[in-house]
Amino acid sequence: MADKSFGNDYDHNNTLRFFRRWWKLLVWVFVIALAGSTVVSLLITPRYKATATLFPTNSNRLSKAIMDYHYSLDFMDYGIERDCEYCIQILSSESMRRDVCERFNLMEHYGISPDDPHKLFKLNEQYRGNVNVKRTEFLGVEVSVLDVDPVWAANIANYIAANYDTICHRIHHDRAADAAEIMQGVSSRMGDELKILQDSLRQAPQYAPVLNQLISEKCRELADIQTRAAQTAVDMDENVSYKFLLDQAEVADKKAYPKRIVIVLLGTFGAVAMCILLLLLLDYMKPADKKEENPKN
Numbered sequence: 001m002a003d004k005s006f007g008n009d010y011d012h013n014n015t016l017r018f019f020r021r022w023w024k025l026l027v028w029v030f031v032i033a034l035a036g037s038t039v040v041s042l043l044i045t046p047r048y049k050a051t052a053t054l055f056p057t058n059s060n061r062l063s064k065a066i067m068d069y070h071y072s073l074d075f076m077d078y079g080i081e082r083d084c085e086y087c088i089q090i091l092s093s094e095s096m097r098r099d100v101c102e103r104f105n106l107m108e109h110y111g112i113s114p115d116d117p118h119k120l121f122k123l124n125e126q127y128r129g130n131v132n133v134k135r136t137e138f139l140g141v142e143v144s145v146l147d148v149d150p151v152w153a154a155n156i157a158n159y160i161a162a163n164y165d166t167i168c169h170r171i172h173h174d175r176a177a178d179a180a181e182i183m184q185g186v187s188s189r190m191g192d193e194l195k196i197l198q199d200s201l202r203q204a205p206q207y208a209p210v211l212n213q214l215i216s217e218k219c220r221e222l223a224d225i226q227t228r229a230a231q232t233a234v235d236m237d238e239n240v241s242y243k244f245l246l247d248q249a250e251v252a253d254k255k256a257y258p259k260r261i262v263i264v265l266l267g268t269f270g271a272v273a274m275c276i277l278l279l280l281l282l283d284y285m286k287p288a289d290k291k292e293e294n295p296k297n
Contacts, residue, residue, distance in 0.1 A: 022279055050153035053141070054161050054245050055139070090167055091133045091141065091164060097127055097131075100131075104152070106123060131160070143157050165242050168242040183232065194222060197214050
């Protein structure tokens with residue numbers, strides 16, 4: 001019966017011969033990589049992180065939440081998943097980025113020349129790299145800002161959280177203004193129709209039952225439109241908060257980036273691993289006759 005062997009036939013002597021042959025080179029690579037990665041890690045400018053956490057509100061219409069008893073949502077409730085996604089979209093929007101860049105003059109802060117033909121592209125890349133918005137596990141929204149100045153990082157994060165209300169109010173005000181203009185036109189036309197019906201009642205009293213019914217219906221419709229117009233006026237004029245601010249960003253007392261020990265370890269052992277890989281590749285590409293001479297040497 002044929003003898004079967006299990007496991008691999010790897011010869012550890014080959015590994016020992018490899019390291020005996022190249023240990024000096026590997027030590028030099030290790031030392032040089034260690035020194036180089038240490039210098040690189042020290043040259044990287046440290047950045048500090050500040051984080052603000054907020055919860056979007058459940059209702060964005062103050063008028064319906066307070067004035068309409070049929071409205072099912074409570075103005076004091078936290079937002080649902082849809083409101084959280086809306087909040088993230090607004091915080092990550094171009095409008096928010098433009099407001100932040102103008103408020104803090106980030107082009108100058110990031111050292112971007114105003115004469116640079118690609119200044120807006122560079123500003124956007126810097127902003128996206130330093131500002132991060134994400135959803136938390138419990139439907140909150142976290143705004144994180146990295147900056148070389150910890151005070152700037154905290155101020156930018158707090159401004160983004162505060163400016164969320166400004167942008168929401170701007171959006172709802174514009175929307176409510178359009179609705180108010182439409183309802184004003186409808187209300188004016190209904191008022192004219194009501195006057196015509198009242199004139200007809202005076203001129204033709206014999207049709208009083210029918211005209212009185214039409215006038216009553218038109219008055220109810222006009223009252224409903226006026227009620228909605230009043231609710232819209234509340235939405236336009238009241239600058240309410242659309243969020244619950246859980247945590248304000250605080251000035252960090254410890255850098256968040258770079259992790260120098262990680263850079264040194266990855267740079268050093270990555271260089272050694274690459275060196276070993278290249279040596280194995282060169283050994284593999286040697287002619288067969290030279291490979292046979294090496295064990296004897």
